[in-house]
Amino acid sequence: MLRHLGLPHRTVEVSIFEGAGRTPEFLALNPTGKVPVLQLDDGRALAESNAILAYLADGTAYLPNDxxxxxxxxxxxxxxxxxxxxxxxxxxxxxxxxxxxxxxxxxxxxxxxxxxxxxxxxxxxxxxxxxxxxxxxxxxxxxxxxxxxxxxxxxxxxxxxxxxxxxxxxxxAQPGFLAEVHPYSIDPHSAGELP
Amino acid sequence: MLRHLGLPHRTVEVSIFEGAGRTPEFLALNPTGKVPVLQLDDGRALAESNAILAYLADGTAYLPNDxxxxxxxxxxxxxxxxxxxxxxxxxxxxxxxxxxxxxxxxxxxxxxxxxxxxxxxxxxxxxxxxxxxxxxxxxxxxxxxxxxxxxxxxxxxxxxxxxxxxxxxxxxAQPGFLAEVHPYSIDPHSAGELP
CATH class of the missing domain: 1.20.1050.10 (Glutathione S-transferase Yfyf (Class Pi); Chain A, domain 2)
Incomplete structure (x- = not known):
């Protein structure tokens, strides 16, 4: 969505499977300790991928007004x-x-x-x-x-x-479509796991 | 939400555990075969409880404009x-x-x-x-x-x-709050089950 809209942004990777989602700093951004989180310039943070999509798309053709x-x-x-x-x-x-x-x-x-x-x-x-x-x-x-x-x-x-x-x-085929995939780090001993 | 807003409506119970969600008529309203579904006067149907809440609350104090x-x-x-x-x-x-x-x-x-x-x-x-x-x-x-x-x-x-x-x-304690609960029919032999 950021790419479709041409919004400047910076990606910060968070090693949630190695515990980086459980730090007090990250939990203040998202109490579930999960990614993704969208942080605005003023510091406010929004979690849950579908809520982030709806926020970014609000007022654009990607989320209808009707x-x-x-x-x-x-x-x-x-x-x-x-x-x-x-x-x-x-x-x-x-x-x-x-x-x-x-x-x-x-x-x-x-x-x-x-x-x-x-x-x-x-x-x-x-x-x-x-x-x-x-x-x-x-x-x-x-x-x-x-x-x-x-x-x-x-x-x-x-x-x-x-x-x-x-x-x-x-x-x-959509203009500006980006199918970027961040690979999983292969760690069969990782304690924290997705459900 | 209908009660909070005082919107007139009619409740139709659908026996999803006895297969009533799998009829062609119901699947045309919701392809997942689940309840709830909100059907408008013009026949259009909306599924998923959270989408229904957002639709009904749109433009009211129950869903902020900001x-x-x-x-x-x-x-x-x-x-x-x-x-x-x-x-x-x-x-x-x-x-x-x-x-x-x-x-x-x-x-x-x-x-x-x-x-x-x-x-x-x-x-x-x-x-x-x-x-x-x-x-x-x-x-x-x-x-x-x-x-x-x-x-x-x-x-x-x-x-x-x-x-x-x-x-x-x-x-x-919210004005108009309604905690109406529809009981499950107790049917241990029901084939169709929630996940």
Missing amino acids: PFARAKVHQWLSFEQENVEAVIGSLRHWTMTDKLARRAPDIVEAKRAGALRTLALLDRELSLRPFIAGQAYTIADIALFAYASRAEEAGIALSPFAEFRAWVARVE | PFARAKVHQWLSFEQENVEAVIGSLRHWTMTDKLARRAPDIVEAKRAGALRTLALLDRELSLRPFIAGQAYTIADIALFAYASRAEEAGIALSPFAEFRAWVARVE
Whole structure:
């Protein structure tokens, strides 16, 4: 979103898996100890990726002004949090940091089934309109793209989901789109872990 | 929120645990098959409780107009979805519908630990200000109240959390506050279940 809007900013990496999220200084920015956090020039801090997206997009074409259209964007942001981040995002994290084998098989299986349900739902919805919340590209697409487009890194094949894959290409073709990915540091002994 | 604003409405119960969320008619309203859904007079439908709250509160004192203050409300709505609904809400559902013993002990234990972390965090935050997103009562308080205030029905004692309990009383004292709870139908054989 910062890149789409051309807003100058500085990225500070925080080693949350090595405990850097639990310092008093970081907890003052975000009481959950998680990234990302957006800190403004005046020091105020905002946490939760979807709240940050909505804040940055407020008043731009990426978040509609019409109340119902805006609410639809928020509906899909909620969907993303429950059915993409917590499902595909978790699986991808475990897969890429060598933690998958240490997870209860029940939990892994539930997340795999959930990931397939999510992708099937998105595939069906994206056959009805070009972007998830309507005719226009919004922060709901940006939020969904992050983990859903990388489902293969979570061990989920995207080949059955043609409409979804066509949407991935539409998102990537947006002017100023940036799919920057910060790699996980591979640390199988890390004590602090994503859920 | 409908009660706070005095908006006329009609409640339609949907038996999602008996499959009524999987009909083509209901899936057209909400592709996830879940409740709640807000349907407008013109037939348009909005899903996800936090998106519904934001839509109804838009332009009222329950969702601030100031962009940063509004973003803070969205931050706490995201927190609620990840750390209250998915944790205390799940545990409460399993506890009240006799499903707890059939859940993997690892999962139940992780949710219990998560519920205690959530309540400790809220207790600390609510010692700093009267309402979760600032000086004023907002939809973030409404969203958090729903499952967090009922943690004892999920088997989590609230006695250690004095600041949190004081906030519960402040929320209940809001003009027009309605803590209506729809009971679960007790159906241990129900096939479709919340996560």
